[in-house]
Amino acid sequence: MSVWDALIGQDHVVAELTDALATKGALTHAWLITGPPGSGRSVAATAFAAALQCRETPAGCGRCENCRQVLAGTHPDVTRVTTEKVVIAMEEVRGLIQVAQRAPSGGRWRIIIVEDADRMLERTSNVLLKSIEEPPERTIWLLCAPSTEDVIMTIRSRCRHIGLRIPPVDAIAELLASRDGIDPEIARAAARAAQSHVGMARRLATDDAARSRRLAILRLPLEIRSVSDAVLAATTLVDLAKDDAAAATEERDRKEKEKLLRDLGVEDGTTRLPPAVRARVKQLEEDHKRRATRFQRDVLDRIMVDLLSLYRDVVVRQLGSDIDLVNADLASDIERLAAAGSLERSVATMAAVETARRRLAANVAPLLAVEAMLIAIRPQA
Known part of the structure; x- marks a missing residue:
């Protein structure tokens, strides 16, 4: 050891x-x-x-x-x-x-x-x-x-x-199989889909709902045909990230607030708080909002990373390479996208996703960043 x-x-x-x-x-x-x-x-x-x-x-x-x-x-x-x-x-x-x-x-x-x-x-x-x-x-x-x-x-x-480098897929798969007892084939597919992110690979390998939702998210841009489709899809993705943030933080926020009130000697059910206590509670609530904002942006960034993996696979097929696909379970969709578009268009799509990631990191409103991205990657007339 x-x-x-x-x-x-x-x-x-x-x-x-x-x-x-x-x-x-x-x-x-x-x-x-x-x-x-x-x-x-x-x-x-x-x-x-x-x-x-x-x-x-x-x-x-x-x-x-x-x-x-x-x-x-x-x-x-x-x-x-x-x-x-x-x-x-x-x-x-x-x-x-x-x-x-x-x-x-x-x-x-x-x-x-x-x-x-x-x-x-x-x-x-x-x-x-x-x-x-x-x-x-x-x-x-x-x-x-x-x-x-x-x-x-x-x-x-x-x-x-x-x-540090991105760990090899086989190393992540071996870890999941040996440490968590996951079937080697499932472990390798999850490691490849997670692009060697250990935590994400474990989640995809052990959570059927997580795998299904990832596939649904990757298929969403494939259904966009117009600007209105892009706007609706952007709303769906941002709402999904908000829901994830709420699910991950609401219970924790409630417990932290209850603990703060106990530590300050406030009895359960008290509605009128002293000014000093109100200030502490307000500060805690502001911290909770910032935590939820970060979680939402992290979820959206992960969605964009997954989208990049999809169009990376499209580029692989357009170049005629025999490199393994990250998203092998979407092989038919990838073949269709590769046949329908050009290499230049696929590269431009990846650039649009990267631009959205930079905007998100620069604190642009998530809905605006995602809308602009999906409008840019919709099929051109």
Whole structure:
């Protein structure tokens, strides 16, 4: 057993990190870990943090108390920050900077993992910059982002970069089969459809409803024939994302509000709240709205990634390639699209989907971004 076992298909990353641990003077105080969704950025950061705290040789045994605490998220000298909102607030970063100044209480290092470094606005990143430039001697920052371009240049220039790749489909399928007992054929189909995103692959492999809904979503653009069809389909997709966000957050929001009221000494059924309590409740409700907004945008982005996989398959067929299709269960639809359109049109369609993703990331209203995308990819007269 090793802390690196959960990092699937990233042997080059494991080699680079273990070499840094073993080579005197190779450790830097700021690291930027990048990779596409599902590649294991947070897994790599956690494994590296555990190996940094491990006192065994080689580091990262996975069995000692330090390793177990880091992997469980309970190590007192490892702080992890992730956000369920659209952006990481400046107040959160200022709090991290204060934590970074403290000496480790028992571990070898004070380690701060920022899972969503790409969700810091530029002014927030600038607040973090000085702490990364001149960190305390025993503090290490581990920043995670999809790519180096997702963090400001002054931050990335001061970090050592570790780039993760998309794991091979076979590696994900083997993991699902061995760890979760999933039939190898189902595991491979799910891994391919999820484009090697481990969490999504597991969901598709174990949830029939998730597989059916994904197919329905991919078929939706195939039914668009006019602008009005595109507008209706956009409304359907955005409503679906809203429903997903509500289902994922409503119960959690309710429990968090109940806990806050209990902590503030408010009895059940109280309708008139003191001003100070009202302010705390309002702040919590605003946080809930931001969390729901992020979840909705994440669902829509995943839908767009799936659409890109569909048109990628169309391009594969138009080029006459024998590469495996991502969406083999839609082979007949893919053949029809490939025959009906041109390669140039398919590439333009993929560009329209990428444009919608950028607009969504830039905080454009989801309905407007999705409408524009579907209007652009409808069949041309």
